[in-house]
Amino acid sequence: MKNLCIHYVLRLILMVSPLSTIAQAKQTETLEFGTIPAYSIEVTYDKTSHIIFPSGIRYVDLGSDYIVADKAADAENVLRVKASVKEFTEETNFSVITEDGQFYGFNVCYSNLPAEMSYNLATAGRAVSRKHSADVQFEELGSPASLTGxxxxxxxxxxxxxxxxxxxxxxxxxxxxxxxxxxxxxxxxxxxxxxxxxxxxxxxxxxxxxxxxxxxxxxxxxxxxxxxxxxxxxxxxxxxxxxxxxxxxxxxxxxxxxxxxxxxxxxxxxxxxxxxxxxxxxxxxxxxxxxxxxxx
Structure with missing residues (x-):
């Protein structure tokens, strides 16, 4: 009887395991296919970094309290970013959606002396921009904002x-x-x-x-x-x-x-x-x- 129970358990494991492996493989493949490569930037506490986007900024979301960001005064397409905590060691991130319907992701690290303080995505070109961004559909437009643009x-x-x-x-x-x-x-x-x-x-x-x-x-x-x-x-x-x-x-x-x-x-x-x-x-x-x- 004991051997019979073990036999049924082994059959159940063999039946379930392939399905689980296939499901995990499909999930991994889908997520990798949809990945948007993020930009990497360095920020510091005593200076402000600026990012110029091809279009006005509509939405900004910060990954943690280590950084602060807001639109520059009288400039709809310029984002100011700086560290709110000195010498934080954990990487953080932020995301931006612009009026032309593009979604951008940024990975942020702290540096006492950032190599660059200003970034101009408006001159990066469409090929580079599309590699690091994705279309967003605004409700009021009824179609991807990039198409409207x-x-x-x-x-x-x-x-x-x-x-x-x-x-x-x-x-x-x-x-x-x-x-x-x-x-x-x-x-x-x-x-x-x-x-x-x-x-x-x-x-x-x-x-x-x-x-x-x-x-x-x-x-x-x-x-x-x-x-x-x-x-x-x-x-x-x-x-x-x-x-x-x-x-x-x-x-x-x-x-x-x-x-x-x-x-x-x-x-x-x-x-x-x-x-x-x-x-x-x-x-x-x-x-x-x-x-x-x-x-x-």
Missing amino acids: LLMETLYRNNKKEIRNIKSDSYGMTFRLKGIYVHQGKYYFHIELENDTYVPFETDFITFTIADRKVAKRTVMQQKALDPLRSYRPLLPVHGQTTERNIYLLDVFTLSEGQVLLIEAYEKNGDRSQVLKVKNSDLVRAKPLEKLKLKL
Whole structure:
């Protein structure tokens, strides 16, 4: 009877062991395949290291209290990092997600004299960046942010004029809508502001508002502000005899009868603000981006 029990135990071990080995092998293979190589940097207590990213910083997570990090003042794509504890001996890490949808990992060691104090990932090139990063999908975009960034970049570089009759021309300024594009439930608005004078136009902000075009005096109840999900470039001044362009991303919407979309460019400390009026017939003629050739 004792030998019979041992026989059954041995059979059970032989049956279970191969399955366990296969499961462990599959798990190991999956994790290795998905590994993102991390950058290695050194930090110190008395000096600050700076990392320049290709895009604005959206999220930072620190692996321990040995280090502190935050965005540099007035610089969305620059991260400051330094040690909060002198001569810590254990390696730590931190992670960063940028507005262009890239995830970066960093391994951090302490050094009294770091070999480098500043790092520029913006000039590393796409091949190097992709090796050390991964795409992140933002909920509000509905697709990987890197794809959205590529679409906006391609539209900006192509600089096509799809629309010819939507513009505002006054005070030596010309504000025009060059194109409306649509992709996966998002609008891409390509706008241009041209300064024919020698007086710089300091752009304060640009707004997108749905308004009743039949009412001359607009009120809060008669308007609905639309918040762009992102823009390709930051707001820049339009210097004398120059032109600035930008791409704005918004959720898809339509207008009811009697409504109009107002795109307004406001001048800081000035009264040369410009406004574009877009009808629903213009929105529904938006060009699809499915066949757009991306510059990878």
